Amino acid sequence: MVHKKTVMNDADLTAFRVALMEWYQTHKRDLPWRNTCDPYAVWISEMMLQQTRVAQAQPYFERFMTRFPTVRVLADADIDEVLKLWEGLGYYARARNLHRAARRILDEHGGRIPDERDVIAQLPGIGPYSAAAILSIAYGKDEAVVDGNVIRVLVRLFLMTEPSDTPAFRRRAGEMAAFLLWPGRAADFNQAMMELGATICTPRSPRCAVCPVRHLCGTVARMRNPETLPCRRPRRARPHHAMTAGIILHNDRVLIVQRPMDGLLGGLWEFPGGRLQDGELPEEGFVREIRSTFGLEVGGLRYLAAIRHAFTHFEITLHGFLCEWISGERAYPSAVWVTETELAGFAFSSAHNRLMTAWRENATSAQLRLL
Ligand code: SF4
Structure with missing residues (x-):
């Protein structure tokens, strides 16, 4: 529990709530999900x-x-189709979870999004943040939202200098947010806190001069540079993996494969390939993977592009090739041959979309064209 006197007295707490809410009513951005409190729309927007x-x-x-x-x-x-509409937004588990949760809501809750914390938290993809956002914004419950924007405001407001990326800090931030929350006005209050972090108390160049709560801000009072907060533990370097993938042409078609539904980029489509082994050249690794995993022999390899892409915990360099099928049957359950036109109907990850772009940009000569 937060002890009031060590954080903010009653007069300052009231002043904070009033100043924040008045500012929000005047300055909030006009966003499509703010024109409704339909729980479904709130849920979709919060996941996105x-x-x-x-x-x-x-x-x-x-x-x-x-x-x-x-x-x-x-x-x-x-x-x-859900993944296709999500294509380019990243973190595709969110889309798969939305789809799974929609089926559960229909089967187990008669199509109504639950309004109780313990029940809604059982749905796929609903963590503490989304549960609090849906319950407060759609159902008006006194639940405090704690996202990255709110944490930044809290840290600077209360001049919290300990590392913010620990479970203990998250718990404390949750208590602080609950302490500040205006009972009975949680929907607007939570959105006001997030809006303040997104538009005024930004990571770089926060606009303290026009901040509605600057007179209560510990960072300003002690003349500390807000850009140095929140503090984070030093990050370890992300591991790097070298990958290959190729656009394999055969009879006016190209081979694509769907990733397993669970796991990274689950359900997205990509061009076949795999990870390079130590000491292997990209073209050697690509041919080996195509032979061992997909049961195909390919020839006429052309190097298309080296595509770097960063995920949350690692980075890849994807070496992309263009080549032709020579022999073999596709020995991979989710692999299909499709026309270039049909490719537009499949959802691809960002790296493989860039490989497709590199192919099209390079396909100026008849030799490289598929159709
Ligand atoms: S005064 Fe500056 S640091 Fe403090 S909450 Fe406002 S924008 Fe953030």
Whole structure:
């Protein structure tokens, strides 16, 4: 529990709430999910906004809500179509979890998104943050939201200098947020805290001069540089993996494979290939993988591009090739041959989309064209 007197007295607490809420009512951005308290729309927007900036999420949200306007429509959809609409937004587990959760909501809750913490937390992809956001914004419950924006505001407001990426800190931040929360006004208050972090108390160049709560801010009072907060433990270097993938042409078609539904980029499609072994040249590794994993012989290899991509915990360099099928039957369950036109109907990861772009940009000569 947070002890009030060590954090903020009652007068300052009231002043903080009033100043924040008045500022929010005047300055909040007009965002499509703010025009509704439909729990389904709130749920979709909160899932999209995790790890994603508002400007990037907005067009995805509008397309998603147009195509899947209700829990039932989403539950009835094919996961491939859901992933296709999510393509480019990253963290694809969110899309798979939305789809799974929609089916559970339909089967177990009659199509209504649960309004109790213990029940909603059982749904796939609903963690403490999303549960608090849905319960407060859609159902008006007094649940405090703690996301990256809120943590940044809390840390600077209370001048919290310990590393912010520990479980103990997250617990403390949760207590602080619950302490500040305006009972009965959680929907707007939570959104105001997030909005302050997103638009004023930003990671770099925070706009303290126009901040509505600067008179209560510990960082400003002690003349500390807010950009140095939150503190984080030093990050370990991300491991790097060298991968290969190739666009294999055969009879006006190209081979693509679907990743297993569970795991990284689950359900997305990609061009066949695999990881390079130590000391192996990219073309050697590609041919070996195509032979051993896919049962194919290929020839006429052309190097297309080296594509670097960073995931949360590691980075890859994807060596991309263009080549032709020579012999063999595809010995891989999810592999299919498709035309170039049909490729547009499949959801690809960012790295493989860039490989496709490299192929098209290089396909200026007849020799490289598929069709
Ligand atoms: S005064 Fe500056 S550091 Fe403090 S909460 Fe406002 S923007 Fe953040």
